[in-house]
Amino acid sequence: MTDPTGALAAAYPELIQCLADADEYAATDVALGLLAAGVPAESVLLELIAPAQAQVGRWWQANEWSVAQEHAATHISERVVAAVSSYASPRPNRGRVVVACMDGEWHALPARLVAEVLRLRGWNVTFLGASVPAAHLVSYLHRNDAQAVALGCAVPMRLPQAHAMIEACRRADVPILVGGRGFGADGRWAERLGVTWAPDAVTAAELVGNEELLDRPPSGPPPQLADDEYAGLVRRRGELIDSALGALRQASPAVRDYTPDQLDRTIEDLGYIVDFLAAAVYVDDPTLFEEFLDWLLEVLGSRGVPAAPVQATLAHFAGELRDFPRARRFLGADRDLRVPAPAVTG
Structure with missing residues (x-):
């Protein structure tokens, strides 16, 4: 994806200001204005909303924003993502993919972005949201025929719960893809748990249809x-x-x-x-x-x-x-x- 006209670069400070002002309506107008001008929805999601939200996280980490400001901005980003998805209104022509966050994982926006990119590329996506218990996920997979399940984990301390969910999905015989920095910036802990890792939403969209890769047998549980x-x-x-x-x-x-x-x-x-x-x-x-x-x-x-x-x-x-x-x-x-x-x- 590129920004040949510079529209996304020009819109970035506008969206950042909207998040700082907690102005949901202006933030939505920024995104919808880009779509109306012909900027692809996937570019708006991944090259505008995602980096803006990453900046919000950096401001919280540096103590320049409070937890309340970060929560407000995240809520607005989620609303803008919903508006972009509604505007694009893609119709599925491929199989079902279930997207969920690991049990105990409350950072749902990255997984939501993956879900929307998959939807834009024709998949019939069910997004289950944050902190989905393994038993509930497996129950859903048993009732609904899914071609693959994509699991997000942003925080490495959730890796034991992630492993439990991965094994539960394997028992349900559903191909698995994982993503998020919780598996390491290079996916090293996904490899340790014997599961395919996608570093970003675009890669996830390219991998999710590769059943041969997703169905690879695990290398066995870690010896520890x-x-x-x-x-x-x-x-x-x-x-x-x-x-x-x-x-x-x-x-x-x-x-x-x-x-x-x-x-x-x-x-x-x-x-x-x-x-x-x-x-x-x-x-x-x-x-x-x-x-x-x-x-x-x-x-x-x-x-x-x-x-x-x-x-x-x-x-x-x-x-x-x-x-x-x-x-x-x-x-x-x-x-x-x-x-x-x-x-x-x-």
Whole structure:
């Protein structure tokens, strides 16, 4: 896809401003104006709405936008996607494809964009939305004849749930395609789980009709599933969070004076550390946890939080997990963590 007239490039700052102003109607007018001028719907979806939403995410990560602003912008983007789809009004001439997000995955817009691109290319698409439980997905597949199922995962800590859904779809004998950065920027964890990965919506649309590729047999479960480190981390999740919070309170008087909101955020961050560690153990790849730490430190740095509490937490978890050799190794509690300088993204 290209933008020979520069219409998409010219419309991008307009759409960004509409998202910043939470102006749904103006945002919709920007997209529909492009369609009326002859810009293909797929280009509007992938070269305008998708990059604008990615910028929204960067602003939230840099603490330039609040959670409320990000949610408002995401809702507007979803409404604009719906308007583009309605305007294009494609009619299916190919088989049914079911698109859904992994159980626990609430970032639904990327999967929605894939669904709409498939629809524009003639597929009869059923989009099930965010966080679909595996049992409900399989039940739907049994009642509705699908040529393929496309599953989205944006966050790597959901990989264990993703694996369960992939295996459930295999048992339902439906070809599977997965996408999203939750499988790694290069799809490495999709390969680890023995499933075909699409890096973007265009590739997904090209792959979904390739039954021979999607039906490839899995290479077998990762060898680490033969031990109980992952299951043990899941069982001890609450205990680990409670003990780490207690250690932080003891080490820092400031933590003892946290407001309820600050306390909730701290507990949430501790939970993320445990969940990402467990996912890294599940796929037996320390880079998953290392990439999460880089992201966490960037987010905390943009909010003025130092690295010391994170480093202390890693050391605490390492001390608590003496019987978890891979988890202790992945924690790397002796690493020198540094909060990066806030990036200027506006």
